[in-house]
Amino acid sequence: MRKLGILAYAVAVAACARAAELPVWFDTFQAPLESRAGWQTFRAAYALGFVDDPSLAGGRAMKASVCFSKETTEAVLIWRFPDVQMKKFRLRAMVPAEIGDAEVYLRLVTNDTRGDALFFKPYLDGTATGELSIHTREGEKVQPASPLPAGQWVVYEAELAEDVFHEQKKQPAAHPVQDFALMNTARGALKLSAESRPATEAFFISFQVPGDSPLMGRELEILVDFSEIY
């Protein structure tokens, strides 16, 4: 009987293992070398570091030093990864408890290998109290959004097919990071054909505050953990 129990457990574990979907690319910030690779700060985000926390997978999370201003109401973390066709993205983030009721919103943009942008929906917890707007070539697009709860980990998850809209840029590879042009190796000249959508190559993880936010000029640390691509 005991053997049968063990067998049933083993079958269950195997079934779970088969059923569990694993990310194709991820970062849990375990190894310093690997975790620095691919990550950049942009706009109001100006430095990256790590915090140790044994309760987290891998024992660490990444912290981004951020300082919003009237001119820069957006702090962006750029995460570059190998060109891959993505179905889903998941991320854990936490804004510090000391911001109190001040609003910080989260949204994502990804670049595909043709230079087009895919805009993900903003973070939404079911009780949207705010909205975020994006200026597109067709005009302003407004989407409902929820501010991130202070001092709590939140899971942001978005599926490519449902939670994005596509913005075709005029110029391929028009990346917002200035020095990226130096690394353009003229792949566009190859005129490669893909069977379906192009692969994606980078995320722009954007934390935004309203123009009248009380956070202006304050030094903040935003934590990010478990960045996963499926």
Added chain:
Amino acid sequence: MTWIFILTATLALHAAEYAADTRTPVRIPYAQDLNEEMLYYLFEWGDGTVAPSSLKRSGIHGFMEHQYAKPGSYQGRFRAVSVGGRQSEWTPFSVTVDGAARNGGPVVASRGAWSGGIAEHYWERQACELKLDGWHALDQLVLEKKPGTDFPSHFRIEYSINGGKTWHKLNTAQCLFFPDPGDQRVAFSFNGVAANAVRLLVTRSVPGHEVGLGKMELTGSKELLFDCSDRGPFIAGLNNLWLAYGSAVNEVHLDYATWGQSKRPFESGVSYLGNAEWMAWDALQMGWTNSRELQELRAKWLDYPLDPDGYVWACPADPRHLFHNRHYDNNACYINGVVHYLLQTGDDAFLRHTCATTGLANLEKIRLAMRYQLETLGGTNGVLTIADPEVNGTAAGKSGNYWDYYKFGYQSAFDNAEFYRSLQRMARLERSLGNGSKAAEFEALAARTKKKYNELFWNDATGRYIGCIDANGVRRDYGFTFVNLHALACGLADPPQARRILEWLDGERIVAGEKSTGKDIYHFKIGPRSNTIDMATVPEWVETWGGELDPARQGRYGTQIQNGGVIFYTSYYDLGARLKYQGIDGAMRRLKAIMDEFEQDEIRRIDSNHVGHTLILGVLLCFPESGLVPMFYLDGILGLEPIADGLRIAPSLPSGWGWASVKSYWFKGREYAIRADRSVRLPRVREDGARTMVVVPADGTYLLSGDGKLQRLNVEK
């Protein structure tokens, strides 16, 4: 590119046939596209081994090499595996191998079965380590599957030079969705990485599953490429510094070629660039090798374009730097690169070749390029003077040389140091051709140029050289460390001047009122900040490239390579300067500081500033010149330099070193192993198979002729 896919399709239908022998590797072409995902190629060679390539972009045309150990007919196949887990169909090939069977390299470490345990979470990491008895130049790691366990599907191979305190990726061995190899051996090439520990690191586990290995076996050699009596992380790291930024053989090259830049997150070293302002550096880095890259450089330089008046183009496609404006250091860099290449290789065919773009023999091109400096730029007066209003050194000008954030021009200290060196190189070339009187003219002009250089560019108030004198006579001194180190390495300063410059750089002498002083000048440790005066105080002298590089934003001091940041190559001149003016132990203190940084993370640092700009440190990606730094081992410590009548060997062994050697050094078509040894009294040469072994005492200067004869020179170092 259509033909790539036709070729691929053809290969899929019919097994392509290749011939090889046991001494030379077979090269199999590949080019597959898996929905534009990055991918690697998995080759089953038909001899029981399977090997993955490094990661590539989809659709890139490249080659995978393999050396068979035994003659015979082999049926192989390959497929592409993408980072998203897609797999292509197999493409078959057959290889007929001739020649005598050969043994594999000696096994330097091995271990038996290893099990990683059953993983609970996918992100759990497990490692199987292999410790070596001392440091070895690694050849190949072979893994076998353990029956009853999973072969790891996501893993990478890492190595350590300090027994496992810090680990570095073997960049070419990062595997995702690796298929079950069955009973085949999985092989990874190290291409001579120096290490004393190796490990397989599982980077993604399958919960509920156990991974394992049946066997792990490492081949290699006790003899390192750069070797010395003081074995340890320092010399091991110096070998790996060459592999990372010199040959770049183990780097991820997404577009296959080692000169091609990668992109994040696979920041990599690259081998060469080949354009005018890189030519002198490229020749130094590649001239002593027998590499494919050297042949590629030769092909690029064979018909390199010049204007009819002798102006050397910035790149084969355009006379202007980045299609922007002309740079007048192109000519000196071209001369210095091509002459070094010729003296190193003895490539007479290159010299005689009639250039397809100019109709001139290359020897004529070199002389024309020099004539342009002497006549058009006025070099016969001992200083180059640029008349081009776009490069006049004023705020109205544009960039004038490699350092294209600044508006160097008119009379530039940077350009004139390279001009001085080009006169010396030209003298060597003419002397090697039997034109002694012409060589003497260049040497005399070099002496006049040195005098003029010090009259014009020395700033006694700050105790260093200025950057340039603009067309209005304004002396531009913004604390350019790279100008000063370059001038010192060229030997332009007298000892008191050199002492003042080095005291300033080392923080022993403060130049009051500057942004960076004291120890802060070496804040980044791998080299000095490029400049010590914040360019935000002189924004009009910054080449803004259309307003994108604002000193108040991307260019904020300390966050931009050309405003308080570092370009790593300058450390090569730093080391050469210290050797010349402080002796080898002064140079070694600096080199030790660099190697301590390298031991941490191989200086693979891509920090970004507050506006996402990552060019704070110029080491990886578009900086092939980083490969100059390990060259100090060859031309500084071993003192190897091609001159008119042979290879000069003038070693400068650090205190505590009994000997130093290079295992493979090519000079005029012959492969040498060269060793400087304190315990040896007389120089000697002997044949050792294909190599010629040269051993010299550590305290003299020697000349190795093109036909392998060695003699002592009665000269001061």
